[in-house]
Amino acid sequence: MPVAVPLSVVIITYNEEANIGRCLEALHEVADEVVVVDSFSTDRTVDICRQHGARVIQHAFEGYVQQKNFATAQARHDYVLQLDADEVLTEELRQSIRAARHNWQGGGYTLARLTNYCGSWVRHGGWYPDRKLRLYDRRWGQWTGLLLHERYELQPNQPAPLPLAGDALHYSYHSVEQHVSQLNRFTSIAAEELRLRNKRRVTLYHLLLKPWWKFVHGYFLRLGFLDGFAGLCIAVISAWGVFLKFAKLKLRK
Incomplete structure (x- = not known):
């Protein structure tokens, strides 16, 4: 089997103590490092991240695009998986990521998000599969957008991103x-x-x-x-x- 490309997981946080532990627990054997860029949380977020072995960097929040580009730049490796603190990888998605690492193609991959809304999994209404480009080679793109709806955009000469099998469970609203x-x-x-x-x-x-x-x-x-x-x-x-x-x-x- 080909050697896996080195992979960094990057996450931005602010007062995510209710979510971040669940997110980090699902990252075992997925990547070579986990980098958390925290916007000076006032709860236990940073402590929980360090307990899970993540490298924590404090950086003032300037906007979603700026923060995610900054977080991507802090990774030790060019191959990056960006997650939000309220997202959890399923086993199927973890296997897909491991497979992609051993046979990397193009500039990136999209993953599907399955959202939990007040305890219910939402599969309709335009909320699923809600595919996002989250696994990428940072040399061939960047986070773009203005104030909302940030997205990772590959350079024009890159092939379209490929879909990964499996879901990222998105724990959105509790009430x-x-x-x-x-x-x-x-x-x-x-x-x-x-x-x-x-x-x-x-x-x-x-x-x-x-x-x-x-x-x-x-x-x-x-x-x-x-x-x-x-x-x-x-x-x-x-x-x-x-x-x-x-x-x-x-x-x-």
């Missing part, structure tokens, strides 16, 4: 209150991003029709109703988020 609280924060960021992009015109189309379409698209067309009450909560709150984003944009000076 509706947590979802609404984060939605309020993210819609403020999204409104500011639209303003920075000079997309400042807000009409009844944005305030009424786009939220309505968000609900219909997720709940009916993408079969969100098959996820039961969780699917209904996601569809309603997501539609409300669209309204909030444009309402905040309209009221910004």
Whole structure:
């Protein structure tokens, strides 16, 4: 069997004591090192990371894109797996990563995320498989984006990333209150991003029709109703988020 390419796992954190241990426990025999870039957490995050043998670097948070590019640069190896603290690799995905290390092709690989919402696994409504490019050769790309929706982007001359089998279990929201609280924060960021992009015109189309379409698209067309009450909560709150984003944009000076 070919020699495996050296692999670093990088994770950014801030007050993730409820999640980070579960994430790190699933990384045994996956990579050669784990690097955690922490934004000066005030809980036990750093202690838990060190207990699991991770190398911890403190760095002030400047934005998701900047933080993930900084974390990628701290890795000792060019081959990098980037994870969020609330993600856990399944055994099937771990095996896929090990196989990719022994037969690396192209600039990177995508992994599917299966989200747990308030105790329920969500497989519809556009939330699954939610593939992300997370395993990559850092010499051929970088994290891009403005304020939200950061993504890893390969250089144009690189082949399309290949999909990995298996899921990353994404433990997103533990309660509706947590979802609404984060939605309020993210819609403020999204409104500011639209303003920075000079997309400042807000009409009844944005305030009424786009939220309505968000609900219909997720709940009916993408079969969100098959996820039961969780699917209904996601569809309603997501539609409300669209309204909030444009309402905040309209009221910004």
